[in-house]
Amino acid sequence: MLSRELFLTVVASTPLVSIDLVVRDPAGRFLVGMRTNPPAQGFWFAPGGRIRKDETLDAAFRRITEAELGTVFERSAAGPAMVHEPFYAEDFTGGPAGTHYVVLAHVLQVDPAALDLPDAQHSGYRWVSAEEGLADSGIHANTRAYF
Numbered sequence: 001m002l003s004r005e006l007f008l009t010v011v012a013s014t015p016l017v018s019i020d021l022v023v024r025d026p027a028g029r030f031l032v033g034m035r036t037n038p039p040a041q042g043f044w045f046a047p048g049g050r051i052r053k054d055e056t057l058d059a060a061f062r063r064i065t066e067a068e069l070g071t072v073f074e075r076s077a078a079g080p081a082m083v084h085e086p087f088y089a090e091d092f093t094g095g096p097a098g099t100h101y102v103v104l105a106h107v108l109q110v111d112p113a114a115l116d117l118p119d120a121q122h123s124g125y126r127w128v129s130a131e132e133g134l135a136d137s138g139i140h141a142n143t144r145a146y147f
Contacts, residue, residue: 021046022081024109025109026111028129032139036123037121038091040088043138044138044140049064058075065108069116070117082145082146084105085100087101133147
């Protein structure tokens, strides 16, 4: 595990590779959570997380789905949605180092009853249709891109 100072140097110097979970229910609505941490703090955002060094995509997917959805899902159950490259002016401390992500977004169809949504990264969750999501400026632009 990197120290906070060393990780801040990494964030300031290199892109981070992450997985976003584009979670859809049987009605076609998307799951968004209210971010409690920078970057994108205070916005509704897709669940997701960084891939760790020496972690396979499958292992990262299982870890991230458990941490973000409260339930482990296999990557084979999801389909790739898109690869995109968001940039943020702030870093994970809220400071000015900035953050550059390379995001591997995966679409995951779920029954909402199968989820046990945790509160570690999001203060609340909601399901939105694509139309609602596109019209809501409280949903971060990087998440609206999935709609």
